[in-house]
Protein backbone atom coordinates (compact mmCIF):
# COMPACT_ATOMS: atom_id res chain seq x y z
CA UNK A 1 0.00 0.00 0.00
CA UNK A 2 1.18 3.51 -0.77
CA UNK A 3 0.40 6.13 1.86
CA UNK A 4 0.87 9.79 1.10
CA UNK A 5 0.37 12.23 3.99
CA UNK A 6 -0.42 15.90 3.43
CA UNK A 7 -0.62 18.00 6.58
CA UNK A 8 -0.85 21.72 7.18
CA UNK A 9 -3.02 24.53 8.55
CA UNK A 10 -6.57 25.24 7.43
CA UNK A 11 -6.99 26.87 4.04
CA UNK A 12 -3.53 25.98 2.72
CA UNK A 13 -5.26 24.26 -0.22
CA UNK A 14 -4.66 20.74 1.05
CA UNK A 15 -7.96 19.21 -0.03
CA UNK A 16 -8.04 20.67 -3.56
CA UNK A 17 -4.41 19.72 -4.08
CA UNK A 18 -4.69 16.27 -2.52
CA UNK A 19 -7.77 15.50 -4.65
CA UNK A 20 -5.96 16.44 -7.88
CA UNK A 21 -2.78 14.61 -6.92
CA UNK A 22 -4.86 11.51 -6.06
CA UNK A 23 -6.39 11.55 -9.56
CA UNK A 24 -2.98 11.84 -11.21
CA UNK A 25 -1.46 9.11 -9.07
CA UNK A 26 -4.54 6.81 -9.21
CA UNK A 27 -5.01 6.49 -5.47
CA UNK A 28 -7.99 7.34 -3.24
CA UNK A 29 -8.26 10.67 -1.50
CA UNK A 30 -9.34 10.81 2.15
CA UNK A 31 -10.19 14.19 3.69
CA UNK A 32 -9.75 13.62 7.44
CA UNK A 33 -10.83 17.20 8.24
CA UNK A 34 -14.26 16.28 6.85
CA UNK A 35 -14.45 13.51 9.46
CA UNK A 36 -13.84 15.97 12.34
CA UNK A 37 -16.36 18.32 10.74
CA UNK A 38 -18.99 15.55 10.59
CA UNK A 39 -18.49 14.83 14.30
CA UNK A 40 -18.63 18.59 14.98
CA UNK A 41 -21.90 18.81 13.05
CA UNK A 42 -23.48 16.03 15.08
CA UNK A 43 -22.15 17.56 18.30
CA UNK A 44 -23.87 20.87 17.45
CA UNK A 45 -27.08 19.17 16.33
CA UNK A 46 -27.30 17.29 19.61
CA UNK A 47 -26.25 20.31 21.62
CA UNK A 48 -23.30 18.51 23.20
CA UNK A 49 -20.55 20.61 24.75
CA UNK A 50 -16.98 19.56 23.79
CA UNK A 51 -16.07 19.40 27.50
CA UNK A 52 -18.74 16.78 28.10
CA UNK A 53 -16.59 13.77 27.22
CA UNK A 54 -19.18 11.31 28.50
CA UNK A 55 -21.90 12.64 26.19
CA UNK A 56 -19.42 12.78 23.30
CA UNK A 57 -18.37 9.16 23.85
CA UNK A 58 -21.99 8.10 23.92
CA UNK A 59 -22.62 10.02 20.71
CA UNK A 60 -19.53 8.48 19.02
CA UNK A 61 -20.80 5.01 19.89
CA UNK A 62 -23.82 5.59 17.68
CA UNK A 63 -22.05 7.48 14.91
CA UNK A 64 -21.04 6.09 11.55
CA UNK A 65 -18.67 7.95 9.24
CA UNK A 66 -17.91 6.78 5.70
CA UNK A 67 -16.54 8.01 2.42
CA UNK A 68 -18.50 7.09 -0.69
CA UNK A 69 -17.12 8.32 -4.03
CA UNK A 70 -14.99 10.83 -2.15
CA UNK A 71 -17.97 12.30 -0.26
CA UNK A 72 -18.41 12.23 3.50
CA UNK A 73 -21.45 10.45 4.92
CA UNK A 74 -22.63 10.88 8.50
CA UNK A 75 -24.98 8.11 9.64
CA UNK A 76 -25.80 7.27 6.04
CA UNK A 77 -26.45 10.85 4.87
CA UNK A 78 -24.26 12.97 2.60
CA UNK A 79 -23.24 16.00 4.71
CA UNK A 80 -20.59 17.40 2.35
CA UNK A 81 -22.33 20.78 2.06
CA UNK A 82 -23.48 21.22 5.67
CA UNK A 83 -20.00 20.76 7.12
CA UNK A 84 -18.42 23.65 5.17
CA UNK A 85 -19.64 26.58 7.28
CA UNK A 86 -17.66 28.71 9.75
CA UNK A 87 -19.90 27.43 12.56
CA UNK A 88 -18.99 23.81 11.81
CA UNK A 89 -15.30 24.75 11.30
CA UNK A 90 -15.30 25.94 14.89
CA UNK A 91 -17.16 22.85 16.13
CA UNK A 92 -14.68 20.58 14.29
CA UNK A 93 -11.72 22.35 15.83
CA UNK A 94 -13.31 22.03 19.30
CA UNK A 95 -14.09 18.33 19.02
CA UNK A 96 -10.63 17.65 17.52
CA UNK A 97 -9.20 18.45 20.96
CA UNK A 98 -11.07 15.59 22.61
CA UNK A 99 -9.21 12.29 23.07
CA UNK A 100 -12.24 10.05 22.46
CA UNK A 101 -13.00 11.79 19.15
CA UNK A 102 -9.41 11.52 17.90
CA UNK A 103 -9.15 7.86 18.95
CA UNK A 104 -12.25 6.92 17.01
CA UNK A 105 -11.37 8.88 13.86
CA UNK A 106 -7.70 7.83 13.82
CA UNK A 107 -8.83 4.16 14.02
CA UNK A 108 -11.15 4.68 11.03
CA UNK A 109 -8.35 6.44 9.10
CA UNK A 110 -5.82 3.65 9.79
CA UNK A 111 -8.35 1.03 8.71
CA UNK A 112 -8.92 2.81 5.39
CA UNK A 113 -5.15 3.23 4.83
CA UNK A 114 -4.56 -0.48 5.43
CA UNK A 115 -7.18 -1.47 2.87
CA UNK A 116 -6.01 0.65 -0.05
CA UNK A 117 -3.42 3.15 -1.27
CA UNK A 118 -4.37 6.66 -0.25
CA UNK A 119 -3.52 10.31 -0.11
CA UNK A 120 -4.77 11.47 3.26
CA UNK A 121 -4.82 15.11 4.29
CA UNK A 122 -5.18 16.54 7.77
CA UNK A 123 -3.10 17.79 10.67
CA UNK A 124 -1.51 14.68 12.17
CA UNK A 125 -1.28 12.21 9.30
CA UNK A 126 2.54 12.26 8.98
CA UNK A 127 3.17 12.65 12.71
CA UNK A 128 0.59 10.20 14.10
CA UNK A 129 -1.89 8.39 11.83
CA UNK A 130 0.75 7.10 9.39
CA UNK A 131 4.16 7.86 10.86
CA UNK A 132 5.48 5.29 8.38
CA UNK A 133 3.90 6.95 5.30
CA UNK A 134 6.28 6.65 2.33
CA UNK A 135 5.62 10.27 1.30
CA UNK A 136 4.93 13.21 3.57
CA UNK A 137 4.24 16.83 2.70
CA UNK A 138 3.63 19.86 4.88
CA UNK A 139 1.65 22.51 3.02
CA UNK A 140 1.55 26.08 4.32
CA UNK A 141 0.57 29.59 3.15
CA UNK A 142 0.32 32.92 4.95
CA UNK A 143 -2.92 33.33 7.00
CA UNK A 144 -4.15 36.33 4.95
CA UNK A 145 -3.75 34.39 1.72
CA UNK A 146 -5.52 31.35 3.20
CA UNK A 147 -8.40 33.56 4.37
CA UNK A 148 -8.65 35.14 0.90
CA UNK A 149 -8.93 31.71 -0.70
CA UNK A 150 -11.62 30.55 1.76
CA UNK A 151 -13.54 33.80 1.24
CA UNK A 152 -13.55 33.29 -2.53
CA UNK A 153 -14.62 29.68 -2.15
CA UNK A 154 -17.58 30.58 0.10
CA UNK A 155 -18.63 33.44 -2.15
CA UNK A 156 -18.65 31.13 -5.14
CA UNK A 157 -20.98 28.87 -3.21
CA UNK A 158 -23.27 31.82 -2.48
CA UNK A 159 -22.47 31.95 1.22
CA UNK A 160 -21.99 35.41 2.61
CA UNK A 161 -19.38 35.66 5.33
CA UNK A 162 -17.08 38.65 5.76
CA UNK A 163 -13.35 38.40 5.02
CA UNK A 164 -12.57 39.62 8.56
CA UNK A 165 -14.67 36.85 10.05
CA UNK A 166 -12.87 34.24 7.95
CA UNK A 167 -9.42 35.61 8.80
CA UNK A 168 -10.30 35.48 12.49
CA UNK A 169 -11.57 31.92 12.05
CA UNK A 170 -8.32 30.91 10.26
CA UNK A 171 -6.15 32.44 13.00
CA UNK A 172 -8.22 31.00 15.85
CA UNK A 173 -8.07 27.55 14.33
CA UNK A 174 -4.31 27.81 13.69
CA UNK A 175 -3.85 28.62 17.36
CA UNK A 176 -6.08 25.79 18.55
CA UNK A 177 -4.62 23.27 16.09
CA UNK A 178 -0.99 24.03 16.98
CA UNK A 179 -1.53 24.40 20.73
CA UNK A 180 -3.78 21.48 21.55
CA UNK A 181 -2.40 18.74 23.79
CA UNK A 182 -3.28 15.80 21.57
CA UNK A 183 -1.42 15.45 18.26
CA UNK A 184 -1.04 19.16 17.55
CA UNK A 185 -0.41 20.39 14.02
CA UNK A 186 3.32 20.12 13.45
CA UNK A 187 5.56 19.39 10.49
CA UNK A 188 6.93 15.83 10.60
CA UNK A 189 10.74 15.84 10.57
CA UNK A 190 10.75 13.84 7.36
CA UNK A 191 8.04 15.86 5.58
CA UNK A 192 8.79 18.07 2.58
CA UNK A 193 7.53 21.61 3.25
CA UNK A 194 5.78 23.55 0.48
CA UNK A 195 4.76 27.20 0.98
CA UNK A 196 1.94 27.83 -1.50
CA UNK A 197 1.46 31.57 -0.82
CA UNK A 198 2.74 32.49 -4.26
CA UNK A 199 1.98 29.28 -6.09
CA UNK A 200 -1.12 28.19 -7.94
CA UNK A 201 -2.83 24.85 -7.42
CA UNK A 202 -1.32 23.19 -10.50
CA UNK A 203 2.21 24.17 -9.47
CA UNK A 204 1.78 22.60 -6.04
CA UNK A 205 0.18 19.44 -7.47
CA UNK A 206 3.10 19.16 -9.93
CA UNK A 207 5.69 19.62 -7.19
CA UNK A 208 4.09 16.87 -5.09
CA UNK A 209 3.61 14.41 -7.96
CA UNK A 210 7.10 15.03 -9.38
CA UNK A 211 8.70 14.52 -6.00
CA UNK A 212 6.82 11.22 -5.51
CA UNK A 213 7.56 9.91 -9.01
CA UNK A 214 11.23 10.91 -8.79
CA UNK A 215 11.66 9.10 -5.53
CA UNK A 216 9.86 6.02 -6.92
CA UNK A 217 12.16 5.99 -9.98
CA UNK A 218 15.18 6.41 -7.75
CA UNK A 219 14.18 3.43 -5.65
CA UNK A 220 13.93 1.14 -8.71
Ligand code: DC
Nearest residue numbers: 010032033036092093096122123124
Ligand atom coordinates in the same frame (compact mmCIF):
# COMPACT_ATOMS: atom_id res chain seq x y z
O1 DC B 1 -8.99 20.56 7.30
P1 DC B 1 -10.28 21.12 7.92
O2 DC B 1 -10.26 22.60 8.08
O3 DC B 1 -11.49 20.62 7.22
O4 DC B 1 -10.31 20.49 9.42
C1 DC B 1 -11.33 20.75 10.33
C2 DC B 1 -10.78 20.68 11.76
O5 DC B 1 -10.44 19.34 12.08
C3 DC B 1 -9.55 21.53 12.02
O6 DC B 1 -9.79 22.54 12.96
C4 DC B 1 -8.53 20.60 12.59
C5 DC B 1 -9.19 19.28 12.75
N1 DC B 1 -8.40 18.20 12.19
C6 DC B 1 -7.55 17.51 13.04
O7 DC B 1 -7.43 17.86 14.20
N2 DC B 1 -6.84 16.46 12.56
C7 DC B 1 -6.94 16.07 11.29
N3 DC B 1 -6.24 15.02 10.86
C8 DC B 1 -7.79 16.79 10.40
C9 DC B 1 -8.50 17.86 10.88
